[in-house]
Ligand SMILES: Nc1ncnc2c1ncn2[C@@H]1O[C@H](COP(=O)(O)OP(=O)(O)O)[C@@H](O)[C@H]1O
């Protein structure tokens with residue numbers, strides 16, 4: 169998939185997601201408002217019932233007799249003669265319960281003339297009660313003073329949200345799932361794209377690597393067919409050795425790809441034996457002899473390991489050392505100085521390969537052990553390779569219980585250290 173297509177998909181999906189999010193917020197907001205209206209109506213109905221009760225009470229004959237008796241004793245009747253505070257308390261409680269309102273509340277009766285409270289269950293919420301939207305005039309019960317019954321709910325929002333709990337929870341859950349799935353789909357697409365780029369790189373690389381020896385050896389073969397060459401044993405030797413060299417290079421490359429393919433398939437069959445790190449290092453360095461002479465390369469060996477034995481498969485461990493030294497030479501463009509040493513740390517045998525090459529930046533240090541990964545250097549790679557070597561190294565080292573430590577700084581060189589559990593004696 170092209171980068172542009174991915175970007176378009178990301179853009180469209182993000183817009184749709186944002187749209188869904190906004191719609192959802194709108195719906196939740198609307199639902200909240202509806203619930204609030206429902207709540208407000210219930211409160212108003214409850215208050216109305218309370219006031220109605222006292223209104224009916226006023227026309228009751230026994231109550232009127234009681235009022236008359238009171239009027240004889242007092243010069244002027246007040247609102248608390250008409251409204252009994254205990255009765256008010258129990259009425260409000262019953263009516264709210266009837267409306268299924270379980271929220272905490274405070275109420276009071278106050279005069280609009282001077283904002284003074286005459287009856288109430290709380291002194292702390294006077295300002296809230298004066299501003300409360302739930303107020304009911306008591307003019308039908310007692311006229312002078314312009315009295316109001318007011319009620320205030322301390323946790324109304326909480327109660328409303330609690331009533332919408334299930335819907336809120338489901339909305340958030342589904343949105344969360346949607347966002348996570350979207351992110352993981354995008355992540356997978358990008359990951360797949362990267363893998364496909366790496367694979368394309370690998371195929372290009374491989375084709376190039378195979379083409380060169382094939383072209384060189386066919387050229388050499390053509391030369392051999394010429395009469396003047398056939399009659400000249402020296403030239404014959406030269407061209408046939410070119411063919412042999414190129415052939416072995418080709419074999420090595422095929423072998424490298426095959427070995428990693430075998431590792432990937434998991435069908436390897438290791439022959440585990442006790443190995444001597446000092447001997448193996450020496451053997452591998454010997455195999456580089458020609459290259460070292462040709463390329464003005466200095467290789468130093470320090471065999472300090474007194475307990476050099478560890479368990480592994482000889483062929484694979486030799487390949488591992490070969491790969492590390494090969495990289496050290498390949499990625500040291502100027503006057504390569506390679507230090508290969510063996511030593512013991514605690515119960516481990518350590519094989520260290522140190523170079524003075526281009527080094528590896530921190531961001532790539534973990535990636536270089538991944539299959540097919542090569543440190544990107546733009547489109548042109550000065551040094552050819554498949555990006556298989558270190559993946560192979562890591563897989564084999566892991567197989568034999570070893571560890572790899574890398575210390576490297578761009579421009580200063582790299583130091584790869586392999587740690588294997590040492591076995592005490594030769595046998
Ligand atoms: N000694 C080293 N110095 C600098 N870079 C290195 C060194 N060894 C490995 N690398 C980087 O790690 C990458 C992966 O190495 P490797 O798996 O051996 O693949 P290849 O050598 O075929 O490119 C290389 O492409 C290179 O960029």
Ligand SMILES: [Mg+2]
Pocket residue numbers: 491494495553555556557558
């Ligand atoms: Mg390599």
